[in-house]
Amino acid sequence: MEKYKPTREEVGRRNLLVQRVIYELKAEIRKRELDADPILVGSAARGTSLKNSDVDVFVVFSRKYDRNVLERMGLELGYEIIPDGVAKYAEHPYVSGIIDSVKLDIVPCYKIERGTKIISSVDRTPLHTEFLNSVMTEEERNQAIILKLFLKRLGIYGSELRREGFSGYVTELCIYYFKTFEKFLENVRSSRGQLVIGPKSMDFKTAVILMDPVDEHRNAASSVSVKALSILRMGASEFLSNPSVESIDPEVSISVERHPKDRGTYLLLVEFQKPDMVDDIIFPQIELLKRNLMSFAKEKDFFVLNIHSHVSGENVQILLELESGKLSEVKIHQGPPTDNGNAAHFYEKYKNDPRVARGPYIIKDRIYVELYREETRFREIFLNNLNKINFGHNLNNIKSRLKISESIKRITSSDVYLDFIHTIEPPPLSP
Amino acid sequence: MEKYKPTREEVGRRNLLVQRVIYELKAEIRKRELDADPILVGSAARGTSLKNSDVDVFVVFSRKYDRNVLERMGLELGYEIIPDGVAKYAEHPYVSGIIDSVKLDIVPCYKIERGTKIISSVDRTPLHTEFLNSVMTEEERNQAIILKLFLKRLGIYGSELRREGFSGYVTELCIYYFKTFEKFLENVRSSRGQLVIGPKSMDFKTAVILMDPVDEHRNAASSVSVKALSILRMGASEFLSNPSVESIDPEVSISVERHPKDRGTYLLLVEFQKPDMVDDIIFPQIELLKRNLMSFAKEKDFFVLNIHSHVSGENVQILLELESGKLSEVKIHQGPPTDNGNAAHFYEKYKNDPRVARGPYIIKDRIYVELYREETRFREIFLNNLNKINFGHNLNNIKSRLKISESIKRITSSDVYLDFIHTIEPPPLSP
Numbered sequence: 001m002e003k004y005k006p007t008r009e010e011v012g013r014r015n016l017l018v019q020r021v022i023y024e025l026k027a028e029i030r031k032r033e034l035d036a037d038p039i040l041v042g043s044a045a046r047g048t049s050l051k052n053s054d055v056d057v058f059v060v061f062s063r064k065y066d067r068n069v070l071e072r073m074g075l076e077l078g079y080e081i082i083p084d085g086v087a088k089y090a091e092h093p094y095v096s097g098i099i100d101s102v103k104l105d106i107v108p109c110y111k112i113e114r115g116t117k118i119i120s121s122v123d124r125t126p127l128h129t130e131f132l133n134s135v136m137t138e139e140e141r142n143q144a145i146i147l148k149l150f151l152k153r154l155g156i157y158g159s160e161l162r163r164e165g166f167s168g169y170v171t172e173l174c175i176y177y178f179k180t181f182e183k184f185l186e187n188v189r190s191s192r193g194q195l196v197i198g199p200k201s202m203d204f205k206t207a208v209i210l211m212d213p214v215d216e217h218r219n220a221a222s223s224v225s226v227k228a229l230s231i232l233r234m235g236a237s238e239f240l241s242n243p244s245v246e247s248i249d250p251e252v253s254i255s256v257e258r259h260p261k262d263r264g265t266y267l268l269l270v271e272f273q274k275p276d277m278v279d280d281i282i283f284p285q286i287e288l289l290k291r292n293l294m295s296f297a298k299e300k301d302f303f304v305l306n307i308h309s310h311v312s313g314e315n316v317q318i319l320l321e322l323e324s325g326k327l328s329e330v331k332i333h334q335g336p337p338t339d340n341g342n343a344a345h346f347y348e349k350y351k352n353d354p355r356v357a358r359g360p361y362i363i364k365d366r367i368y369v370e371l372y373r374e375e376t377r378f379r380e381i382f383l384n385n386l387n388k389i390n391f392g393h394n395l396n397n398i399k400s401r402l403k404i405s406e407s408i409k410r411i412t413s414s415d416v417y418l419d420f421i422h423t424i425e426p427p428p429l430s431p
Numbered sequence: 432m433e434k435y436k437p438t439r440e441e442v443g444r445r446n447l448l449v450q451r452v453i454y455e456l457k458a459e460i461r462k463r464e465l466d467a468d469p470i471l472v473g474s475a476a477r478g479t480s481l482k483n484s485d486v487d488v489f490v491v492f493s494r495k496y497d498r499n500v501l502e503r504m505g506l507e508l509g510y511e512i513i514p515d516g517v518a519k520y521a522e523h524p525y526v527s528g529i530i531d532s533v534k535l536d537i538v539p540c541y542k543i544e545r546g547t548k549i550i551s552s553v554d555r556t557p558l559h560t561e562f563l564n565s566v567m568t569e570e571e572r573n574q575a576i577i578l579k580l581f582l583k584r585l586g587i588y589g590s591e592l593r594r595e596g597f598s599g600y601v602t603e604l605c606i607y608y609f610k611t612f613e614k615f616l617e618n619v620r621s622s623r624g625q626l627v628i629g630p631k632s633m634d635f636k637t638a639v640i641l642m643d644p645v646d647e648h649r650n651a652a653s654s655v656s657v658k659a660l661s662i663l664r665m666g667a668s669e670f671l672s673n674p675s676v677e678s679i680d681p682e683v684s685i686s687v688e689r690h691p692k693d694r695g696t697y698l699l700l701v702e703f704q705k706p707d708m709v710d711d712i713i714f715p716q717i718e719l720l721k722r723n724l725m726s727f728a729k730e731k732d733f734f735v736l737n738i739h740s741h742v743s744g745e746n747v748q749i750l751l752e753l754e755s756g757k758l759s760e761v762k763i764h765q766g767p768p769t770d771n772g773n774a775a776h777f778y779e780k781y782k783n784d785p786r787v788a789r790g791p792y793i794i795k796d797r798i799y800v801e802l803y804r805e806e807t808r809f810r811e812i813f814l815n816n817l818n819k820i821n822f823g824h825n826l827n828n829i830k831s832r833l834k835i836s837e838s839i840k841r842i843t844s845s846d847v848y849l850d851f852i853h854t855i856e857p858p859p860l861s862p
Contacts, residue, residue, distance in 0.1 A: 192770045226795045230769035234798065237775040256783055261803065263788060264760030303734070305763060328754050329695030332736060338661035339623045344668040351859060352687055357694060361856040364657045367665065372692065425792040428782060 004149055006051045017100055021057055021081055028080050035062035041129045043168050048144045054103040058126055060111045074108025081106055091120050114214050127214040128169050135176060144175040152250040154235045154426050156228040162283045164225035173210055173220060185236040195229055231426045238429045247429035254428040260421050265305055266325030269411045270318040271403040274311060275394060285392040292390050293320055300381050301327055310416035317416035327376040330357040335367040343367050379406060435580055437482045448531050452488055452512055459511050466493035472560045474599050478572045485534040489557055491542045505539025512537055522551050545645050558645040559600050566607060575606040583681040585666045585857050587659040593714045595656035604641055604651060616667040626660055662857045669860045678860035685859040691852045696736055697756030700842045701749040702834040705742060706825060716823040723821050724751055731812050732758055741847035748847035758807040761788040766798035774798050810837060
């Protein structure tokens with residue numbers, strides 16, 4: 001706790017900053033005769049923040065304002081407080097910047113009451129803070145910090161689409177329902193299938209169901225993927241059988257030695273420049289591209305072993321691994337059942353076809369033929385069909401700028417290969 | 432008909448021979464004071480035989496005799512008629528030989544009435560002859576000859592386990608129910624799924640159901656395989672859309688040109704001396720061996736394209752074709768679901784294992800690891816596991832005398848390869 005909880009001095013400094021920001025926002029609101037209220041939200045407001053964490057201040061507007069007014073006034077107020085801030089874009093734009101070495105976001109939202117309809121997805125955030133502050137004890141807030149650290153260590157803290165993990169709010173609700181970090185882990189370990197945290201008011205097909213106490217029709221944990229839940233289960237199991245402080249510390253990294261040998265497979269490296277888009281857009285697109293590449297290879301009769309991606313700075317690397325990069329020259333082509341009228345057409349069609357390598361012949365109730373393939377090498381088949389593979393809305397235009405490599409030397413020194421070979425999931429909590 | 436039906440002169444000669452054999456058998460039976468009657472059965476008795484066909488004479492014994500008496504007396508009487516005959520073994524032994532250039536079998540059986548229980552499976556044969564003789568017109572007998580020729584042409588005449596086709600009796604019943612060759616083919620062509628010929632008195636899971644008119648609980652066509660039925664369907668369809676006399680003639684062979692190129696696959700030739708056993712034992716054993724070889728290769732992660740066998744004289748050849756004869760060096764090993772307690776053991780087991788090539792890692796709700804394989808070549812894996820592969824009761828002892836070849840030159844000149852490449856099923860009835 002000492003290592004990660006902000007010091008008394010840091011909290012003091014931050015509180016002064018927040019007071020000043022809210023005071024100034026109120027003045028600016030008055031000056032403009034707006035019906036709006038600034039409010040501190042997020043972990044800083046709930047006493048569950050880590051050292052050097054961000055501060056989120058929301059400006060809660062009356063519902064009487066149109067969306068474009070809210071957006072314009074939100075940016076205007078934000079720039080008043082952070083003159084050198086930058087506009088960022090979530091559901092609507094907000095101003096983000098650094099003041100007194102603290103990262104500060106000023107976000108506009110609409111005022112809502114519990115149970116009433118939201119206009120924008122951030123409108124619930126003030127209610128979340130209000131709810132947690134009204135129910136969480138001091139000890140529970142500390143337990144929430146421990147759970148956050150543990151989730152960070154496992155790489156599943158944060159609801160961004162890159163991680164598909166547990167948001168800060170969800171993490172705190174886990175503690176609200178189970179009181180302690182350990183009880184929560186025990187519950188996770190003994191759970192099977194879909195994980196339901198707290199009461200289950202509705203059915204969702206998500207990995208985790210966690211009813212949002214401020215809106216019982218909403219699943220607060222909808223962004224948690226099956227994989228993130230799996231990692232949590234494995235981590236919970238490992239921690240509980242050998243609990244230690246190090247297993248919670250995100251800065252402790254336990255490595256396992258791997259001495260990669262020749263894999264005897266076919267590897268293809270596909271690289272392209274990362275488009276200038278936010279992570280929440282680019283990451284789902286890369287996942288789509290990976291799925292489509294795999295389906296393409298399967299459809300063309302290749303046996304896919306792995307597909308792996310790595311995004312670093314400006315560059316996206318995708319590594320496709322096939323059992324073999326070359327197919328046999330012959331392909332078995334299944335015809336219709338022999339009690340179907342089309343079987344006779346199939347037989348007539350192929351009986352004298354020069355593309356036929358063998359047959360037609362019959363196995364049980366079906367007719368088959370073997371044909372010579374026109375192309376057997378994956379790289380050529382991939383390049384010949386590039387225009388038919390869907391790279392996704394935002395990536396289709398990079399097709400002409402792909403770098404493709406089959407060179408084993410080039411591949412084994414690439415970031416994506418090193419990540420591919422050395423990643424262990426979940427990351428080891430003990431040696 | 433002229434080409435295949437025996438001439439008046441041949442029929443005359445055969446009738447004389449049969450009369451003499453029956454006369455002599457009666458004398459021998461009287462001499463021994465046996466309660467038994469000789470009778471001509473089979474196609475010769477029914478006027479549906481082809482040129483130079485065999486003659487079957489049954490000796491029908493009273494049920495009062497024990498099985499061993501019947502067997503002993505059957506052989507004794509047989510040798511009286513065919514002194515240089517040989518004993519053959521079906522359900523019980525009988526004498527077979529050549530008299531006046533006609534192949535003659537003398538087979539003992541028990542006398543039964545229609546509907547009474549048989550003692551040995553040949554006991555029904557005299558009833559079959561009696562039934563068909565009482566119902567078939569002269570024209571229907573000719574139609575049956577045409578159907579026999581057509582089935583011979585397609586390679587599906589005969590109920591031996593080598594063919595699993597249509598016996599002479601079944602062929603004649605097909606005409607009994609449909610009157611003409613053409614009407615039978617039309618019915619076959621329009622049928623779907625299981626083929627039911629005549630009334631369906633019982634359910635059988637066989638390809639064809641044909642109630643035996645002399646025993647309505649028996650399926651006379653139980654030996655017809657799904658493949659033989661498929662070939663008949665394809666042949667019926669081809670004949671009806673382009674009928675010709677040549678399509679019925681078993682001696683007309685229409686060939687299709689094939690110019691085999693490199694198949695780009697892995698071929699393994701397995702050869703052994705044919706054990707000294709009758710075809711009805713050896714052929715099912717070879718089929719079992721083929722199935723077991725395929726399962727073995729699949730189980731060891733090879734992708735099986737084809738398995739083909741060829742039996743010629745003294746030699747059995749089996750050709751196994753795999754997409755590749757070499758696996759990748761790594762193997763993906765799927766672990767338990769992560770909500771199962773065993774997932775943690777799996778993780779602990781493999782985390783530091785030096786055989787691990789990659790992982791453990793998580794995909795959705797499962798944990799996986801990749802391991803280096805100890806052996807990747809099929810030939811070596813096959814030879815190392817030879818003692819674990821079931822070759823079947825009568826072939827297990829030839830394991831130590833297998834000849835194994837990977838040489839493409841040796842393989843492409845082998846009989847099994849030539850048969851494999853050039854066989855077309857069904858054999859073409861038109862160019």
